[in-house]
Amino acid sequence: MPTGLDLEEGKEGGSWLGINKRGKLAALTNYLEGRPNPDAQGRGFLVSNFLTDHSQDSYSYLKRVSSERHLYNGFNLLTAEFKAKEDTMCYYGNRGNTEPIHLNPAGIYGLSNSLLETPWRKLLHGKRLFTSVVNQPLPCEVLVQDLLNVLNNxxxxxxxxxxxxxxxxxxxxxxxxxxSVCVRSPHYGTSPTNWLSHLSCCACHQRTNTIILIDSSGNVTFTERTMLNCDISQWSTSSFQFKLKD
Known part of the structure; x- marks a missing residue:
């Protein structure tokens, strides 16, 4: 279940965040750099290709991506597999180390438009807000709303x-x-903040907010909030629930 499609001319398709029923999740952010290559390959397929790949695990997939790092403008890619016995989470940024790294799936990490955990002020601010929310024993509906508030800070x-x-x-x-955590600008497509923890994944887009919650039993709640008619006062919210396959 991807949360959006790349509609850039010549690079249509792909996504910036998605999860499927087999428990595979991927999230992508761009890397802030002054002169991107207009002829580079579209990065959105890095997400959709992982979700549809049945042969490679998170690390192996990122290892393959790292061998093609020169084909893309700057990006950060998080891949994860949520399973009954063990969760796996990995990260790769093509403007950093040449090798992917394994992450502690029980940790909380901040990722903006620089490398993982780069201490930009906005990242530290957003991470504090996120941590204060997920550390509370909140009902699902309240948790989703509080995380949406973080995304819209x-x-x-x-x-x-x-x-x-x-x-x-x-x-x-x-x-x-x-x-700011949530970027409001007519000339900017996505807000450069994605958060992942063992409980939830959030991504903020100028026109779309997405919250993915996964509980210990493999139940997934996927909530998406979309701006209507490019009007910040008009939003539509939809939510889906499904259970991960064993």
Whole structure:
């Protein structure tokens, strides 16, 4: 179940976040860099290809992707497999180390438009908000709403020399806009914050918010909130539930 399709001309298809009934999950963020290659391959297929691949586990898939790192503009890719006996979570960023890494599936990690856990101010702020929510024993409906509130936090986190250094070539006003967890700009498609923990995965898009909750019994709640008519005051929310296959 992907949460969106890449509609960029010439690179249609793919997604930035998805999960299937076999417990495979993938999430993608772009890497902030000044001069992306317009002829590079579309990154969205890195998500959809993993979800439809029946032969490779999380690490093996990222290992293959790492051998083709030069074909893409900067990206971060998280892959996970949620199973009854053991969960697996891995990460690879093609602007960092050449090898993927295994993550502790019981941990909480912050990922923006830099490498995993790069301490941008917005990342640290969002991670604090996220952690305060998931550390509470909340009913599912309340948990989803509180996580949606995190995704829609528009507080600016400036100045941030680390983000500004990586974003050399961007205007100061644009970097200021990009300093919030949820980016609201007519010229920007996605908010650069994805969060993963053993309980939930959240991704924020200017027009779409997605919450994925997975409990210890393999029950999945997939909630998506979509902006209507490009109007920030109009949203449609849908939710699906399914159980992971053994």
């Amino acid at each position: 528009e507080e600016l986190n400036t100045p941030d020399p680390a983000q500004e250094s990586q974003g050399e070539g961007y205007s100061s006003p644009m970097l200021r806009v990009l300093s």
